[in-house]
Amino acid sequence: MNAIPPTHPLDxxxxxxxxxxxxxxxxxxxxxxxxxxxxxxxxxxxxxKAALDAPQRIGDPVALTxxxxxxxAKGDFFIDLKETRTNRSTQHWSMELSQDxxxxxxxxxxxxxxxxxxxxxxxxxxAIPPRETLVPMDTEGRNAWLSRYDLRFAEGAMNFVAxxxxxxxxxxxxxxxxxxxxxxxxxxxxxxxxxxxxxRIFLVRGRMVPAGTVSLTTYFxxxxxALGALGSEPLIGVADTKVFRQxxxxxxxxxxxxxxxxxxxxxxxxxxxx
Amino acid sequence: MNAIPPTHPLDxxxxxxxxxxxxxxxxxxxxxxxxxxxxxxxxxxxxxKAALDAPQRIGDPVALTxxxxxxxAKGDFFIDLKETRTNRSTQHWSMELSQDxxxxxxxxxxxxxxxxxxxxxxxxxxAIPPRETLVPMDTEGRNAWLSRYDLRFAEGAMNFVAxxxxxxxxxxxxxxxxxxxxxxxxxxxxxxxxxxxxxRIFLVRGRMVPAGTVSLTTYFxxxxxALGALGSEPLIGVADTKVFRQxxxxxxxxxxxxxxxxxxxxxxxxxxxx
Numbered sequence: 192m193n194a195i196p197p198t199h200p201l202d203x204x205x206x207x208x209x210x211x212x213x214x215x216x217x218x219x220x221x222x223x224x225x226x227x228x229x230x231x232x233x234x235x236x237x238x239x240k241a242a243l244d245a246p247q248r249i250g251d252p253v254a255l256t257x258x259x260x261x262x263x264a265k266g267d268f269f270i271d272l273k274e275t276r277t278n279r280s281t282q283h284w285s286m287e288l289s290q291d292x293x294x295x296x297x298x299x300x301x302x303x304x305x306x307x308x309x310x311x312x313x314x315x316x317x318a319i320p321p322r323e324t325l326v327p328m329d330t331e332g333r334n335a336w337l338s339r340y341d342l343r344f345a346e347g348a349m350n351f352v353a354x355x356x357x358x359x360x361x362x363x364x365x366x367x368x369x370x371x372x373x374x375x376x377x378x379x380x381x382x383x384x385x386x387x388x389x390x391r392i393f394l395v396r397g398r399m400v401p402a403g404t405v406s407l408t409t410y411f412x413x414x415x416x417a418l419g420a421l422g423s424e425p426l427i428g429v430a431d432t433k434v435f436r437q438x439x440x441x442x443x444x445x446x447x448x449x450x451x452x453x454x455x456x457x458x459x460x461x462x463x464x465x
Numbered sequence: 466m467n468a469i470p471p472t473h474p475l476d477x478x479x480x481x482x483x484x485x486x487x488x489x490x491x492x493x494x495x496x497x498x499x500x501x502x503x504x505x506x507x508x509x510x511x512x513x514k515a516a517l518d519a520p521q522r523i524g525d526p527v528a529l530t531x532x533x534x535x536x537x538a539k540g541d542f543f544i545d546l547k548e549t550r551t552n553r554s555t556q557h558w559s560m561e562l563s564q565d566x567x568x569x570x571x572x573x574x575x576x577x578x579x580x581x582x583x584x585x586x587x588x589x590x591x592a593i594p595p596r597e598t599l600v601p602m603d604t605e606g607r608n609a610w611l612s613r614y615d616l617r618f619a620e621g622a623m624n625f626v627a628x629x630x631x632x633x634x635x636x637x638x639x640x641x642x643x644x645x646x647x648x649x650x651x652x653x654x655x656x657x658x659x660x661x662x663x664x665r666i667f668l669v670r671g672r673m674v675p676a677g678t679v680s681l682t683t684y685f686x687x688x689x690x691a692l693g694a695l696g697s698e699p700l701i702g703v704a705d706t707k708v709f710r711q712x713x714x715x716x717x718x719x720x721x722x723x724x725x726x727x728x729x730x731x732x733x734x735x736x737x738x739x
Contacts, residue, residue, distance in 0.1 A: 294549050299572075299573060303736070308739045310708075310710045311708070313707060405555060406528040406573075412713070434686050437581060437687075460575070
């Protein structure tokens with residue numbers, strides 16, 4: 192008897208079917224559609240899922256880098272998965288997502304068997320008002336993927352009031368984030384959540400400009416058990432940029448549990464045209 | 466008439482020779498030897514150089530991720546370079562460094578044609594005393610690679626006084642950094658400089674523990690012209706960690722020019738045993 196496959200929109204977007212020639216076939220999700228292609232978070236999660244589902248996979252993901260080589264077109268795609276190296280407690284993977292016109296995304300992931308060690312968290316959870324006191328972002332009429340998240344901004348909400356060149360808005364956002372509908376946390380959802388921070392250039396300029404992530408790296412600071420124990424608890428997210436220059440900017444983000452554990456950190460470099 | 470190849474130890478470590486079957490052959494450098502293999506910065510620079518030297522390469526490096534899959538043994542290695550995708554203004558590469566027993570490192574890089582745009586640097590250069598007032602780190606008797614850098618700590622110098630479990634030292638370092646002997650800055654040296662920050666676990670514990678970087682991502686925030694114009698000017702570096710947990714910690718770093726431009730940022734995830 193087969194288990195009923197999960198029907199959360201994220202799980203539907205993550206469905207990968209092995210092909211006879213050893214690839215994985217998937218299809219883009221309208222529910223996570225962005226402006227010119229799927230929400231990058233789902234692409235990152237798909238790359239991670241390809242390795243997570245491999246029978247020979249060991250341990251939990253520690254690092255994931257996804258390079259966005261070209262827009263993913265609506266429809267089918269294939270993921271090629273390569274086990275680069277397996278050691279006693281670590282494992283390295285490479286992935287490529289392709290469509291008819293070539294590679295649309297490349298990725299590498301590091302998995303590791305985690306065990307309890309001496310621990311220390313120099314970083315502190317940012318202070319944020321209680322979630323119930325904040326209003327969810329109105330995603331009506333926006334790109335579809337935004338409706339798949341409950342985003343409650345305490346700081347740095349998107350505000351469409353254009354700023355003068357010499358008067359950029361602050362680049363930092365602080366918010367409560369959860370899947371919508373709610374979904375139990377796992378590495379798949381965490382990899383997508385790490386990319387839910389609207390690109391900082393929209394924020395500092397107060398308007399949309401052509402922009403797109405070219406590379407995204409996420410580090411996971413938890414094992415599967417501790418992550419699963421959080422259930423579908425909303426997370427606290429913070430994102431900021433250090434420099435916008437010559438058509439690119441960096442964007443870093445942190446995802447915290449309400450009880451003050453740093454679960455994931457990410458960096459991305461983003462193209463922009465101004 | 467052939468140009469005389471550069472003879473700085475870093476340039477000697479970077480020598481790659483094309484083989485008849487389309488690979489690049491190199492050899493480890495004793496001058497950049499670390500404890501169990503070459504200094505990871507040189508491995509990162511070698512991966513980048515493989516793409517930089519490709520005749521069909523366009524633009525400047527924007528992002529580089531290197532995964533350290535296994536120690537690189539003393540001697541020869543081969544790099545396989547793959548052009549993953551080339552667009553009008555961006556180009557994606559994948560690299561693997563192999564020895565007899567398999568892949569020792571994998572990497573991806575994104576290159577882009579950079580052009581002047583609206584620019585804004587929310588981050589500020591950290592305040593640091595003048596370089597000439599600080600004493601270079603004594604690298605006598607240490608792993609060889611440390612003697613290839615002039616490191617002048619203003620904060621967070623390595624101090625071998627073991628700390629109690631509940632009394633870790635601060636995880637932040639702030640220092641002046643330069644190649645030794647001096648060498649004109651380029652992306653090759655910048656990729657290595659981004660990895661010169663001693664792993665934070667040594668600092669917070671006040672002693673050496675088994676540790677090694679498993680993945681390193683560096684973003685470049687400058688084009689080749691602006692970088693070259695700095696000559697061999699020493700840089701200001703800052704590094705810190707957000708969380709040590711279950712055998713891994715993150716480490717982030719910034720490299721600044723003295724006049725306050727953020728040139729590169731990096732993150733790495735590091736294995737440790739405690």
